[in-house]
Each structure stands twice: as structure tokens, then as C-alpha cells.
Amino acid sequence: MIFIIVIECIMEMVRGFKRLKVIPKNVSTDLPTTSKLSAEQLHFYRDNGFLVIKRLINFTDLNNYKQHFIEACNDKVNLGVVTVVKERSLVTKSKKREDYINKLQDIQFDDVFKTYTEHPLLLDVVAQLIGNEIMVINCMFINKPPGTSIHPPHQDLHYFPYRPADQIIGTWTAVDHAHVNNGCLWVVPGSHKANTLHEHGLLPGALKMYHGIIDESTAPLDKRVHLEMGPGDTVFFHPLLVHGSGANISKNYRKCISAHYAHTKCDCVDVHGTVQDIIAKEVEGEIKRRGVSLDFADYWRLKSKEVRGKSKL
Template identity: 40%
Template sequence: MASSRRLDVLTSHLRKPTTDSLEVQVTSASGATLPTSYCAADSALTAAEIEHYARHGFVVKRGLVDRQSTQQYKERFRQICSGEVKLDPSALIMRDVSIARSEYVVDEKAITKVQNFQDDEVLFGYCSHPAILPYVQAIAGNDLMSMHTMLLNKPPDTGSKSSRHPLHQDLHYFPFRPADRIVCAWTALQHVDRENGCLVVHPGSHATNPLLAHGYPEWKGGVNKMYHGIPLESMPPKSEMVHLEMEEGDTVFFHPLLIHGSGMNRTDGFRKAISCHYASSHCVMVDLAPTQKIMDDEVQEIARIRLAKMGMASAKLTTHDAWRIRARLVSGEHGSLTA
């Protein structure tokens, strides 16, 4: 069912000519002020949380997602890894660069990320979770699309330090705006601390930094695919970084311009989390800035590979099309984003 729906959407976009309405260039990407129209008195966010998000670019809600749900997501991940559940072809199964260079078996120790799981109804349950949704709506509005989904399984570091995720801004990956109508929900599926590679954020960087240039860091142990980072000269002082240690079910909501990353996993176990990037369905696709060229090139490369696997090697797919295909309505109505 999901594969058929995705194929219909894909075919539709391949036939659809590009229109000027899809090429609106939004010049002000940050703003960094939480839209007051989404901060009514009955908002799920308290006045203090609204101020914290606007000032620091993130807010943490402790124990937000129930344990039954977190266990369900982990069990689904196990089923995917074992082959009991087959994902839609639009999904990406990823391995750490250090694992990819060695012999491996197909299990939870080989897969480090399941990306674009929007067509798996169990995992998509996270995106529409009744505990998550009110906070996302408070930031981005009632008409919401899931744009980017991930279940992360950070592996124990092999000594190459490849389990790190370089400091970056998520907006670097996205060809839609405005930034204030985009928000990520990231939920710990277990205890997360500095030892197993918790998130680290630079508070307020969403307000003080534009979208910075990104590239692959020069790490001796190699860098995972699409783990782009900001250059050394843009790095914030370590003393200004905050480590987000979390328990199972704790959830952080953060702005797409917030500088963040994660350290390497120094433990013997895998660190699991699940996330979804949401955007208002009234966002618009934009021409990518020169700073996003590395991302654009890789999206095109991945699209060619996915199309070939679907028997459509001769088809052409734009970056905008690639994002529209992975988008899925979460609440409210469709808008300009997937038109």
C-alpha cells in the first residue's frame, strides 16, 4: 500500500512541470522569534517555555513520550534489522563508515540509522504522537508535514571517532522556508548522556548565526555519508556548549538554525533515539543557497540510486521533488509545500 502510494506521488511529480509558485525565494530565513500567532494562551508551551525557545532555540520536555511507545519503536527497529519488516523503497538504511568497511551481519549492530520511515505506520506513530503534536503545533502551526524522519542507533565507537556527528544546522539540509515554521522533535529511547553521545547544543545560535557554509570535516577515521558540519572558524567556544542528558521518553524541540551535534559513543552499547522534522504545510520550496550545494549534489545522487532500484533509472528527479515525495501530512491541511 505504502509503496504504491509513493510510486503514484513520484510519478505525479515527474510529470509535473515546475511553476514559478514553487520557486519563491525567501530572503529572511532566520527571524529567530517564535511567531506570536502560534503562542495563544492555550498553547501547549508555557510562557517560560516560549521564552526559552525564542531565546535559546530549544526546549526540553521531560518524560513526554510514554514507555509503551518508546518500546514499540525499538521493537520495530529490531524487526526492520532482522528482515521481519520490509520498508518502502524511499527509506534509507544506513551503516557507520567504520562498519561499512568491515564484514558484518544484518542485525541491530550493523544498522546505525533508519531514515525516511514516513511510510511505516508504526514508526510514523511517533510523528503523530498525541504527546508530541501539541508542542510542534505551538511552534509551526496546525497544518503540519513530516519532512525528515530518523531512528538513530549510534554505535560504540571503534576508535575512529566516526560515531560523532559534527556540529551543524539542520536548515543546511532543507530547501524550504521560512525557518521559524520548521522544528525538530528528538526523543531519547533510553538513557542518553555524554558517555554514549548525547546531543550538544549552542544556545541562542539560531538567533545570532545565519545559515553557515557546511562541508565534510577532515576526520582521520572517516565521516559518515551526509554528516556535514560547519567549518572550524565557525565553531562556538566549547565553554558555551550545553550537553542534553536525557532519560527514555525525554524530548527536545529545536529550531533548524540551532548549532548542534553529538559526541562519540564511548560505551559498549548502542544509543537509540527517534526524531522527526516538521514544517508548516504553508512553507515554500526555495532556490538553494550556494552554501547548500554539497547537500544538493548528494540529494541528487541518492535520488538517482533510489530511482534505479525502482526500475526508473532514466527518470529525472529534482531536489524539490525528492523532498515532496518524503513529506507526509501529519495534521491539518495540505498547503503550498507539496503543491
């Protein structure tokens, strides 16, 4: 019963350029039949904190995710435990929900979207980077309509109580072409090597819970590498990597699907009194406001889902 109540709370919680002159080589490859990473790719990930693999997810799967999202926007499917996040500044500008829905959160339980989080090629790569026993801890379908604001510099570990960081990884797959004008991802290569989780907070103009790093010097413009990606291209990135995305100043949508994984042996730690205290209290406050008392770590435990045991690689 508590699980149902908590999920209902989660559902309700969020409703409501400069380019580098010299960009380091990004090791990437096509994987039509295999997902075995080369030594060069593994080294690139360890050294830079990210790795792009081109056309990892096929067009049929991408189209299924996109159509399912559009059906969800039109209330043609039962979203179940999925949370809908809206770009508030765009709500009054259009009656078309696709024009202001920013993302669908917690989609790892949805029958269509879970085919992404459990995609064999995706999990094969994840297993080589964090270990063979994997749980998905977060998944989102992100829709960036024209007029959507930036996502400020941040580190994904800010949101998670799982440790160690090296056994956590994020994935981000372009559903539409992602480029600078429609707000593609950018990263600061090697920023994960500092092994530091920076202080985050709610910055001016950002959506609720879209926290950014307070110290702007952690993401200087001349250190940012923009990841322009085609449909199916997938980036794997370390949770301490400093990254963000630009505003969508184009006339088209920028859709992607993203997930975070952790090794099943990861620990859930108490982050109260640390630099993550702000997000822990914010999440707990949102849940309590709806009549349930739940610890931040337990909140994430309830959202996790084991997706792979021992790897066959």
C-alpha cells in the first residue's frame, strides 16, 4: 500500500555559444551486431567521462518511443506511474500538449519505454562500463519544444544517493537530430576526474528541481564540447561529468530518451548534511506535502528496477 501511495506522490510531484576551436576526437563507432567495446573506447570513457556510440538504437525503436510519447501527450495511453513535467513558460502559448510538455519521468515501468532501459545492446555497453549486475534507477523521455530554456551546468550524481559514483552511468539517446540550435547536450571532458560533487541549487530561469552548479567556473564556455548527434546515437556518461544543454532556438522539437543505471551492489547513502541536502529536502518536502513521510534514499530504492544479472559478454 505504501508503494502505491508513494508512486502516486511521485506522479503528482512535478506535474503542474560558444563552441570549442579545437574539439578532442570523440571515439565512436557503429554497432550493428555487436556491442563489444574496444580498448580505445574504454580508455576514452575513463579519460573523458563520456563515450558516444553512433546509431546504437534502431529507427523502429526510436519511432515507437516517439509515437508513444505523442499518444501520451494526447491522453491516448494510460501513463500509470509516469510523471509529466511541463515547461511552465510555454503552457499558455499553445493548446497542443506536445508544445509544452518537457518530459515524462519514471518511464522504466512503462511497457513501451522499458524496451529502451532493457535494450540488450544498451545493457551490453553499460555492463562493460559499470559491471555486469545492473539496475535502472531513473528513465526519462525528454521533449524540448521550441522556446525551451537551457539546462544549466550540473552533475547527475546530485540527484542520486547511490555510491560509488564509478558504478553509476547515464545514457542519452537522440530520437531527433540534436544540434546547437535546438539545445543539444554539451559536456566538459575530464571534469569527472576531480571526483568532486559540486554544490548545486535552483538557478534563475531554471525549472523546478533542474538544479545547476553554483560555481560557474566549473563549466567555462571554452571547455564545453557540444555533442551534435543523429537519431539513435547514444552517449554514455559518468555521473560526476559536468554537462548541460542549450536553449531550443529552432522551430523543431528535440526529443531524446535517457536513463541512469547503477550496479546492483551499490549502496544507498544518507546525503543529509552534505552538498545534496538541498535536493534531499526538496524531494522529501514534495512527498510530505502530499501526506507521506519518506526518506530520500527510500524514495530512490522504490524507483529502482533490476534489469540484468550476470553478463554474457
